[in-house]
Amino acid sequence: MRKLVVLGGGYGGLAIIQELLNNHLPEDVELVLIDRMPFQGLKTEYYALAAGTASDFDLRVSFPIHPKLTIKYGEITSIDLEGKRVLLSQSDIIEYDYLVIALGCTDRYHGIEGAEEYTRSIQTFSNTRQTYQQLNNVKPYGNVNIVGGGLSGVELAAELRESRPDLNIAILDRGNRVLSSFPSKLSVYVEHWFQSHDVATRSQISITRVEDGVLYNGDETILSDETIWTAGIQPVKVVQDLLIAKDPGGRVILNSFSQIPEYTDVYVIGDCASLPFAPSAQAAGAQAEQVAHVILALWRGETPKLNALHLKGTLGALGKKAGFGLMGKTSVMGRVPRILKSGVLWLSKRHLG
Numbered sequence: 001m002r003k004l005v006v007l008g009g010g011y012g013g014l015a016i017i018q019e020l021l022n023n024h025l026p027e028d029v030e031l032v033l034i035d036r037m038p039f040q041g042l043k044t045e046y047y048a049l050a051a052g053t054a055s056d057f058d059l060r061v062s063f064p065i066h067p068k069l070t071i072k073y074g075e076i077t078s079i080d081l082e083g084k085r086v087l088l089s090q091s092d093i094i095e096y097d098y099l100v101i102a103l104g105c106t107d108r109y110h111g112i113e114g115a116e117e118y119t120r121s122i123q124t125f126s127n128t129r130q131t132y133q134q135l136n137n138v139k140p141y142g143n144v145n146i147v148g149g150g151l152s153g154v155e156l157a158a159e160l161r162e163s164r165p166d167l168n169i170a171i172l173d174r175g176n177r178v179l180s181s182f183p184s185k186l187s188v189y190v191e192h193w194f195q196s197h198d199v200a201t202r203s204q205i206s207i208t209r210v211e212d213g214v215l216y217n218g219d220e221t222i223l224s225d226e227t228i229w230t231a232g233i234q235p236v237k238v239v240q241d242l243l244i245a246k247d248p249g250g251r252v253i254l255n256s257f258s259q260i261p262e263y264t265d266v267y268v269i270g271d272c273a274s275l276p277f278a279p280s281a282q283a284a285g286a287q288a289e290q291v292a293h294v295i296l297a298l299w300r301g302e303t304p305k306l307n308a309l310h311l312k313g314t315l316g317a318l319g320k321k322a323g324f325g326l327m328g329k330t331s332v333m334g335r336v337p338r339i340l341k342s343g344v345l346w347l348s349k350r351h352l353g
């Protein structure tokens, strides 16, 4: 039997498993999925879990049950590319013939002193649960600062406003506007939403140091009962530790089949892979489907056909009633993108589950 091991059952990992199981897996191939959790956590909704507007249970998708799939739970500690094995905590070792690395990302603190120690994260299910507790225990009218005004920071601030109308919430961003990678029209819309919902947005704030209860913007001190870090991501530590070529964001540089060039039995997908787009669940899913077809073609002895990856766009939530999005080059704002976002979530729960 040949063994294909998938590391990580998130958006990319589950999509490749579904695609392989749906497309006539060869008789002599077995699949093994390794994750620390017994279900997929819908990471795109972690902002709602942190704010307290979605329950833990609502954000879980069951792993598939299939005679060809073995699920192994554990904490992956390292990958031995030469020895073709994966090491788990408690000295467990899993050998592979083929490997798919789909372990996602973690926060990037840019070397800022105290940032990791004194800010909260929404990058894993377990640290989002802790963030939920801390945020919802903040005293009435306390100060919550969100460092980073990208998609996840904006969604978290809006959702927290709906969950805790009493809090003083601010988004602190290094750039000139929130959502700086989106068209300015969308930023203006989102800034207006924040103004009318009493969320402060501060631009050109460069956090230089963090202490317990205080953020430093150069000489300025900003008091903070809780701070959430949404100011950058990088692949998880297991991937950071691999001594292979990476792009400036720390993502693994791949050949056109999404293989590590020196280890062609190893594929990397999702937030760990260097792709021509910003990391997203959508990119992870589209790449996973492509890689499944590459693997199946290679197993059949055929040359894989590569179709360019096409992404449909991005949707963001501003609480439960408003949203924004970018479809191709078209900006959309208001209730419609919010309804679309709920629809996408509904579909992905059913598709993945």
Ligand SMILES: Cc1cc2nc3c(=O)[nH]c(=O)nc-3n(C[C@H](O)[C@H](O)[C@H](O)COP(=O)(O)OP(=O)(O)OC[C@H]3O[C@@H](n4cnc5c(N)ncnc54)[C@H](O)[C@@H]3O)c2cc1C
Pocket (backbone or CB within 6 Å): 007, 008, 009, 010, 011, 012, 013, 034, 035, 036, 037, 040, 041, 043, 044, 045, 046, 047, 074, 075, 076, 077, 102, 103, 104, 105, 122, 123, 151, 152, 155, 236, 238, 269, 270, 271, 272, 279, 280, 281, 282, 283, 284, 314, 315, 316
């Ligand atoms: C708040 C927020 C909002 C977002 N909104 C959007 C959005 O609207 N649209 C969009 O497209 N994208 C969005 N994203 C980004 C999206 O969630 C990620 O790009 C996507 O989840 C990446 O998929 P992945 O398969 O690479 O990793 P993940 O989905 O993160 O899966 C990684 C898996 O690996 C497991 N894992 C990691 N390390 C280990 C280990 N050491 N041992 C065992 N298991 C491990 C994890 O448990 C997890 O199941 C958002 C992200 C956040 C945080």
